[in-house]
Amino acid sequence: MNKIYKKALVIAVCLSSVGFTLNSCKDAIDIEQPGLLDDATLFTSVSNLNDYLVGSVYANMDTNNDIYFSAVFTDEVKPGAGSGGQEYEIHRYFIDPTTGLTTGIWAQHYLVINRVNRLIAGAAKVTPAASEVAQYNSIIAQARAIRAFCYLQLETFFAQDMKDPNGLGVLLLKDVPVIDVKLPRSKNQDVYDFINADLDYARGILAYNAPAGRFYVDKGFVNAVTARFNLYRGNTTLAKQYAQDVISNAGLTLTAASAYPTMWNDTARGEIIFALNRLATGNGSAIGTRWNTNSSSITGNPMWALGRNLFNIINTTPGDVRRTVYVDPSSIIDPNYLTSTSPRDTDQLVVDKYPGKTSAATRNDLKVFRLSEMYFILAECETAASNFTGAAALIQQVRAKRYNSGTAPLPVYASSAAAYADILKERRVDLALEGHRYIDLKRLATAAGVTMDRNQTDDVVTVTNLPNNSYKYTLPIPVQEINLNPQVQQNPGY
Numbered sequence: 001m002n003k004i005y006k007k008a009l010v011i012a013v014c015l016s017s018v019g020f021t022l023n024s025c026k027d028a029i030d031i032e033q034p035g036l037l038d039d040a041t042l043f044t045s046v047s048n049l050n051d052y053l054v055g056s057v058y059a060n061m062d063t064n065n066d067i068y069f070s071a072v073f074t075d076e077v078k079p080g081a082g083s084g085g086q087e088y089e090i091h092r093y094f095i096d097p098t099t100g101l102t103t104g105i106w107a108q109h110y111l112v113i114n115r116v117n118r119l120i121a122g123a124a125k126v127t128p129a130a131s132e133v134a135q136y137n138s139i140i141a142q143a144r145a146i147r148a149f150c151y152l153q154l155e156t157f158f159a160q161d162m163k164d165p166n167g168l169g170v171l172l173l174k175d176v177p178v179i180d181v182k183l184p185r186s187k188n189q190d191v192y193d194f195i196n197a198d199l200d201y202a203r204g205i206l207a208y209n210a211p212a213g214r215f216y217v218d219k220g221f222v223n224a225v226t227a228r229f230n231l232y233r234g235n236t237t238l239a240k241q242y243a244q245d246v247i248s249n250a251g252l253t254l255t256a257a258s259a260y261p262t263m264w265n266d267t268a269r270g271e272i273i274f275a276l277n278r279l280a281t282g283n284g285s286a287i288g289t290r291w292n293t294n295s296s297s298i299t300g301n302p303m304w305a306l307g308r309n310l311f312n313i314i315n316t317t318p319g320d321v322r323r324t325v326y327v328d329p330s331s332i333i334d335p336n337y338l339t340s341t342s343p344r345d346t347d348q349l350v351v352d353k354y355p356g357k358t359s360a361a362t363r364n365d366l367k368v369f370r371l372s373e374m375y376f377i378l379a380e381c382e383t384a385a386s387n388f389t390g391a392a393a394l395i396q397q398v399r400a401k402r403y404n405s406g407t408a409p410l411p412v413y414a415s416s417a418a419a420y421a422d423i424l425k426e427r428r429v430d431l432a433l434e435g436h437r438y439i440d441l442k443r444l445a446t447a448a449g450v451t452m453d454r455n456q457t458d459d460v461v462t463v464t465n466l467p468n469n470s471y472k473y474t475l476p477i478p479v480q481e482i483n484l485n486p487q488v489q490q491n492p493g494y
Contacts, residue, residue, distance in 0.1 A: 043122025046132040049139050052122070057115045057143055058216075061276055063366050063435055064285040065104040066153060070438035071290075075465070076310060077433075078458035080302035081345050082293060091459065093466055097479035097494055105157055106478050109150040110173070116147040117176045141205035142217040145225065148198035149368075151191055152229050156439050157475045160491055163234040165189035168489060171481075184487040185477075192233065199226050208249050214269050215277040215365075220250040224273050224369040231377050232443065240381035243374040246273065252371050254401040257321035264325055265355050266364055271371035280360035288362030291351035291433075295361035298330040298350055306349040306432075308337065308455035313429055319405035322429060328352035343457040353433050372398050372430050379423050380444075388413035395426050402430070420448035441466075442473040 043049060071077045072090050079088065087101065095102055120143060128136035154170040161167045169191040171183050199222055208219045227243035230236070255263050255270035263270030278284045293301035306327055314323040327349050334340055334347035354364040375394050382390040392411040399408035413419035424444045427436060441452055445468045452465040466472060471493030481488055 043119075043126055045126060046128050046136050046139070049119065049123055049126060050135065052115075052119055053139050053143060057112060057119060057146060058276075059283055060108070060112050060115060061146065061150075062108050062285055063153070063276065063368060064287055064290070065101055065108060066157070067287065067366070067433060067435040068290045069101050069105065070435045071433050072304065074437040074441060075307050075452050075454040075458070076428075076437050077291070077304040077351070078307050078349075078455070079344055079460065080291070080305040080350075081348050082301035083303045083344075086303065092461070093472055095472060095476065097476040097482060097490065099476070102157075102475045103478040103480065105475065106154070106481065109154050110171075112150050113147055113173055114176070116143045116150075117173060119143050121176055137205050141202040144198040145202035145206070145217045145222045148195045148202070148229075149221075149225050151195050152225060152232075155188065155191060156232060158477065158491070159188055159191075160474045162188060162232045165192070165233075168491075171485075171488065182485050182487045185489055188233070192229075195229060199229075209251055214272045214275050217274065220246055220252075221274040221369065224374065227374060227377050228369075231380060232439070236381040236384045239377050243377040243381070246374045247371065247378075250371070254371055254375070254398060256401050257319075257404045260321045260402065261325050264353055264364070266357055272365075272367055273369035273371060273374075275368060276366040278357075278363045278365050280357045280363060284363075286360075286362040287364055287366060288354045288356050291354065292362070296328050296350060296352045296355050298328070298332065298348060300350070300361070302348060302350050304351065305344075305347075306351055307458055308343075308347065308349070309453050309458075310428065310432060311349050312455075313425070319403040321402050321404050322432075326351070326353045326432065328355075337457055340457070344460060347457065351433065367434055370431075370434075373427075373436075376423060376427050376430075380420070383413075383416055383419040383423065386416065388416075388419050391419050391423065395422060398426060398430060417447065417449045420444050421450055424448045424450065438473070441468070 042052065068087075069090065072087050073093070073095075079091070089095075090099065090101060120140060123136070123140055126136070151170070151172075155162055159167060159169050165188050167188050168185045169188040170185060172186040172191055172194060173183070174194065177183070202217070202222045203219060203226075206217065206219045206222060223242040223246045227239050227241075227246065230239035230242065250273060252269075252271050252273065259268060259270060262268035263272065276284065278286070288296060291302065291304045293303060311327065314320050314326060317323070328351070331350045332346065332348040334343065337343045337347040340346045354362075357363050375398050379391040379394040382388075382394065392413055396408050396410050402408075411422055413422065424440060427440050431437075431440075445451055451468055454463050454465050456463050471491070474491050476494035477488055477490050482490060
């Protein structure tokens with residue numbers, strides 16, 4: 001078993017390091033590193049297990065690539081005045097199995113899954129004292145809930161049709177693999193059964209309101225994962241049940257407009273169910289550097305600006321606090337952007353949703369689950385049940401909390417298409433730059449009768465919108481995975 005751990009860690013490193021060649025990975029596998037910890041020395045007590053959970057599982061959780069890819073690929077951002085052309089190929093839909101950003105999504109979540117599997121295997125060798133049993137069980141529950149979340153993220157990006165239980169899912173690693181294992185992709189249902197087992201276990205152990213608040217997994221995280229997971233796979237009954245459970249029992253309320261900015265500069269929790277903590281100094285990616293090189297201001301060398309049509313929505317809604325939170329006041333707003341010869345320079349909509357922390361201009365917590373998403377899930381479920389009035393009331397509740405002035409009118413939906421279109425619009429605004437837009441367009445655009453919505457000035461070349469049902473709404477399996485494991489089937493189109 002010790003030998004397996006050492007090799008499995010090298011596999012994760014090779015997968016995460018795109019620059020490694022296959023030969024270098026193979027060579028590294030055969031090296032016995034001096035002082036390398038194995039399971040017998042690493043996992044010896046409940047305290048060690050907790051240290052590993054915090055320092056190796058939580059510390060490696062990251063949705064930065066997920067957020068960034070979703071924003072650049074869809075209609076959330078446009079090239080900024082300080083852009084050097086990075087990720088333009090993704091903005092223009094050129095993705096293939098060698099694309100580094102999509103490979104990063106795959107690698108990051110499997111890295112965490114591997115760490116969870118190591119933790120669970122190591123925990124089986126630890127016998128807690130009577131006074132440690134509750135902590136021991138909580139450690140395992142948190143780890144399994146995190147593993148379920150990682151599998152959900154992988155399915156979201158790499159499964160072609162999450163509503164097809166027999167469709168191809170992702171690789172299912174239930175434990176620490178031996179070095180030469182060659183696994184095919186599992187059926188969605190097999191992955192779903194594994195996700196459900198993890199979530200059911202965690203739900204039976206954890207309570208609402210984790211002692212450390214929004215930065216650690218509690219029952220709110222577990223049920224939020226469950227609600228999103230069931231929505232994506234088409235089980236609206238369970239999606240509704242668990243979204244409502246979070247709303248009723250998490251002890252949170254929708255953040256009012258007056259407090260909305262403090263949620264984004266990380267001085268208050270607000271309605272955040274779970275976030276990945278990014279200290280001013282410390283480990284973890286800096287989400288702010290995805291949009292602005294130095295700071296979220298016109299002088300901070302903006303690389304990506306807010307998409308024009310997204311800005312138009314929040315700019316024409318009187319009293320919407322998201323207008324001032326999402327767009328920095330130093331922005332240059334060109335009323336004649338449509339006729340400008342260089343709208344990238346004359347129409348600079350500086351992203352300020354991640355304004356940085358005190359003394360850390362580019363670092364903010366990554367908000368993974370917020371209460372507003374649970375309301376949107378309920379609205380979709382009501383729409384699926386043809387309860388358009390109920391769906392409208394849920395959307396109005398979110399909008400009412402985002403208005404500094406005026407009253408949010410109650411929408412009226414005459415059809416499911418109208419309801420889905422308005423839900424999609426509100427998700428686009430409220431969940432902007434949080435990693436949802438890519439999957440939302442894949443899931444809802446056709447049912448809503450809409451498409452991706454880029455403005456004609458959102459690129460320096462002719463702008464097109466990716467057609468609904470394009471194969472590119474599913475990411476390619478990375479070439480490194482295909483080359484190392486011939487049993488892995490590539491997604492159609494790649």
